[in-house]
Amino acid sequence: MTLTAFGPDFTFAYDAWLQHPAGLGQLPPDMHGTSVAVIGAGAAGIVAAYELMRLGLRPIVYEAGKFGGRLRSERFEGAEDIIAELGGMRFPRSSTAFWHYLDRVGLQTEAFPNPLTPAAGSTVIDLEGEKHFARTLADLPPLYAEVARAYDAALEEGANFAALRAAVIARDADAVKAIWDPLVHDWDERTFYDFVASSKAFRGLSFRHREVFGQVGFGTGGWDSDFPNSMLEILRVNLLGLDDDQQLVVGGVGQMPKRLWGDAPACTHWPAGTSLASLNGGATRGRVCTLERDDAGGDIRVTDRWGRRDHYKAVVVTCQSHLLTTSIRTEERLFDQKLWMALDRTRYMQAAKTFVMVDRPFWKDTDPVTGQPLMSMTLTDRITRGTYLFDNGPDRPAVICLSYAWMTDALKVLPHSAEKRVDLALQALGAIYPGVDIASHIRGEPICVSWESDENFLGAFKGALPGHYRYNHRMYGHFMQDAMPEEQRGIFLAGDGISWTPAWVEGAVQTALNAVSGVLRHLGGQHDPLNPGPADRWARHGPVCLP
CATH class of the missing domain: 1.10.405.40 (Guanine Nucleotide Dissociation Inhibitor; domain 1)
Known part of the structure; x- marks a missing residue:
């Protein structure tokens, strides 16, 4: 057996659940075709919508910004398929639920050029002005x-x-x-x-x-x-x-949600050829402005930025939790006050990346003095922190992530333009690689991101502080709603910020599947006895409760 993201807080095998021939569950026939709102078209939103569609529901997807969320592959201008991965860019093999969808849509992968790996070729570690070249740990x-x-x-x-x-x-x-x-x-x-x-x-x-x-x-x-x-x-x-x-992901991970959007799997209720795109008229709806309970029918009212108001028996919310108090006017009674505490106390980490496209993988050229490559994957205490090199072939443009930094290092570049960020990175790398003219190889315009300055994110990913376990438990277990008052049922949280493993797309996928389990049960459905779902396993294998 191989290592997978099995637990440890909730020991449930999501990959086995997805692959079981009995399917994820069944709804009462009178629920088929029921509309369910899904807020956010990132990994969690699209996975949840995809599986709800397969169960025979009609997911209506809302997106305030860019389709794909933090699976954001940005294409360099002037190049057909040369991309910068602004969000998720490296995906562990243990993320088997995520891999289920990569395989479903036929995407290929290759080893990520992490430090001291064969994919990187070589690594330079530069700390306090002392530089070491290595191919393996033994060289340091x-x-x-x-x-x-x-x-x-x-x-x-x-x-x-x-x-x-x-x-x-x-x-x-x-x-x-x-x-x-x-x-x-x-x-x-x-x-x-x-x-x-x-x-x-x-x-x-x-x-x-x-x-x-x-x-x-x-x-x-x-x-x-x-x-x-x-x-x-x-x-x-x-x-x-x-x-x-x-x-x-070869060609960019942003392809995954887009391909799921257009994929036409076998579905309960819906005719052959049905896809999320076809159920949504080919496009997502816009920013959600209001979430509130309809006192008359008990449904949840969703109002978008253009004033369109629709009623849903269930809503899946995948946006970052702070948006429920800053961007979406959310009626307080939809969540318990203890859950509001958890949502508001979620701490998001800052992250910044600076990418440039270069004419070729010039870093592979041999330095005539040292006999080493001109540049290597670089870890340093300078402002760049991590520099990654992406080779697309000898005769094609290549990509350098000049800097990938977090927290304080990310805040240092927050006010600066893309050009200034490149200048700062080139200064730092120039001290590590004197005589290497990186700038002469740059083509087109740089691509940068600071997730904390994006109004649709307000941070890159959650970073739980000591004492936050109880908060995480409340958010992660929110899909289990049997004991909740009626006014709090029907709205389900998902996304990597709800998971136990923030910053990893596997957490987003697993919480999306939890939400699917919750919606299924909320609408009177059940999991197949041969393939029990998360809700069926929760009582025995759910997270431990701290006093």
């Missing part, structure tokens, strides 16, 4: 291997890591919960940095070791931006292999 000074071993030892010491991962791989739900649930009690109120600094493995090392760990980290690079986060969030990343064996 001994301190780096000491840091790697210390973190592995800290995971084993603090989380019984080998046994926990073995239980996840075996999909032994009870064994996973037996180890994980006590960790929730132990680590909810402690930070990632606390975990590292207080471990026996790191206590025997220097501050420099912890500093290098923060700058270089594990898997994809530096993690010091996450040092204030709850350690539970980082444990999930390690445990589920989310930072390992990552792939990129």
Whole structure:
């Protein structure tokens, strides 16, 4: 068996549920064709809409900004298929529910050029002005291997890591919960940095070791931006292999929601050839301005920016939670006040990327002095933090992500134009690669993003702080509505910010499927006994409740 994103908070096999021949469930015939609103056309919204359509419902999709949400592949002007991945760009193989849809629409992947991987070719680590060239960890000074071993030892010491991962791989739900649930009690109120600094493995090392760990980290690079986060969030990343064996989507991941939009699967009720596009008249509706309860019929009224008002028996909300108080006038009684607390306290992290298109993968040229490539995948403490190189073939334009930065480093460039961001990045890289004229290779205009300045996001992804487990539990479990008062039923939350694994599209997909389970039951349907759904497994395998 292989490692998948199975649990650990809710040990439910979403990929197996999706692939079962019995399907996800059945609705009463009189519910077939019922309209359900889906707010947001990102990964969660489109997956939820797609599966609701297959059940025989009519999803009506609303989108305030760009189709695809944070699966945003931006094309460079003047080039047919050269893209910058502004949102999700690297996808771990363990994300099997997400891969279900990649395979469904026929998209291909290849290894992502992460540091010290064969796909990167070579890596340069530049810290405090000291530069190291490496192809593998063994090429770096001994301190780096000491840091790697210390973190592995800290995971084993603090989380019984080998046994926990073995239980996840075996999909032994009870064994996973037996180890994980006590960790929730132990680590909810402690930070990632606390975990590292207080471990026996790191206590025997220097501050420099912890500093290098923060700058270089594990898997994809530096993690010091996450040092204030709850350690539970980082444990999930390690445990589920989310930072390992990552792939990129050839041609851009933004193709996935677009292809699902036009895909015509076999559906209950709907004739052959039905797609989300055809059920929505070929286009999504616009920004949602108001969500409120209709006292007369009990339905939920959705009003869009053009004043169109429609009534729905169920609504799936996939936008970031802060938009429910800043962009959408949401009637307070739709959610319990404790849930409002959780939604409002969600903390979103900042992230910025700066991309340029270049004439060719010139970085592969050999430096006549060193015998090394002119440039490599680069991790640094300078303003760029992470620089990634994307080769589209020897005779085609290539792409450089000059800078991928988070939190404070992302805020440093927030007020600046794209051109200024490129200038700052070139200055930093010029200090690492003196004599390499990157600018002479740039073609067209740069592409940049700062997610915190986008009115439809207000941040890139959730970063749970210590003490936020209870909030996350409320949001993630919101699809279980049997005990709720009538006025709070029928509206369902989804998206990676609702999940336990923010910043990973697998979390968005899994919460979308939870919402589908919730809508199905809300409308009087049920899961097939041969293929129990999330709602059926919740009581036994759901998240532990903290006092």
